[in-house]
Amino acid sequence: MLTIGQLAAYAGVTARTVRHYHQIGLLPEPERDDSGYRRYGAKAVVSLIKIRTLANAGVPLSQVGPLLEAEPAAFADALQRIDRDLRDEIDRLETSRKQIAQLTTGDTLALPSDVLHYLDRLREIGASERMIDGEREGWILVAARWPDQIPEVMAGKLAQLDDPHHVRLYRLLSEIIDSDPVDDRLLEEAADIMANLAEQAFAAGELNFEEMAQDEVAVGLLDGLLLESDPRAGRMLELMRERGWVGWTRLERLDAPCQR
Structure with a gap:
């Protein structure tokens, strides 16, 4: 007869594991002998080895007990089901590994490839990293809300970068974000360009991107992100209002521009 330590060592587990199997009813707990110790026979060793083998194969402990008592045909069917579940889990983990491997830079976190390409194009035209950081966070919100619309929206955004006015705007905004304090003339020029582009x-x-313009929650989040990211955004909104436009994510034309 074996002690719990000897049993555990023979089966290749720990005594703590044996006690856990007792607690969940997988392995019957023997009576204690006169000295107060549990003693285990050969059947307990065989049962523990079977439990360990199934558990190491990935069988959930909740299913091990029924398997130990199953007839051969039922045992085989159950293992096939477990094997399918394990294959599904392996596929999920492989997908996770691929996603983790893609996270080589902060840009890739929570963003589709279309947006990453757009951020790279912003770098190419001279946008600053602080500017791109703000763009990245905004597009995370957009991509989470409208993932199926991203390819179409990004195609339009990329086309804008072929326009020198848009390029000048991004460079101006980069200079504004990177400056402290900022020259108000830069803000004025940026507002002029934005107003002209809005008119066109x-x-x-x-x-406006129609679905986004109708989503009050998304508009509020994106506008809030802008104001939280840089307090000078409030000044830009004032300048845009002077030029007859309100909003940021959802631009709306005023009937008449405010007096400067």
Whole structure:
């Protein structure tokens, strides 16, 4: 007869594991002998080895007990089901590994490849890293809300970067974000460009991404992110209002510009 330590060592587990199996009813707990110790026979060793083998194979402990008592055909069917579950879990873990491998820079976190390409293009035209940081956080919100719309939206955003006015705007905004204090003339020039671009988009019927413009929660989050990221955004909103526009994520035209 074996002590609990000897049993555990023979089966290749720990005494703590044996006690756990007792607690959950997988391994019957023997009576104690006159000296107060549990003593285990050969059947207990065989049972423990079977339990250990199934557990090491990935069988959930909740299913080990029924398997030990199953007929051969039922045992085989159950193992096939468990094998399918394990394959599904392996596929999920492989997907997770691929996603982790892609997270080589902060840009890739929670962003699709279309947005990453756009951020790279911003770098190419001279946008600063602080500017790109703000863009990245905004696009995380957009991609989470409208993942299926991202390819179409990004195609439009990339096309804008072929326009020298948009390029100048991004460079100006980068300079504004990186400056402390900022020259108000830079803010004025940026507001002029934004207002002119808004007028062109309004005339072409392309002012806002329609679904985004109708989503009050998303508009509030994106505008809030802007104001939280840089307090000078409030000044930009004032300058845009002077030029006849309100909002940021959802630009809206005023009937008449405010007096400067």
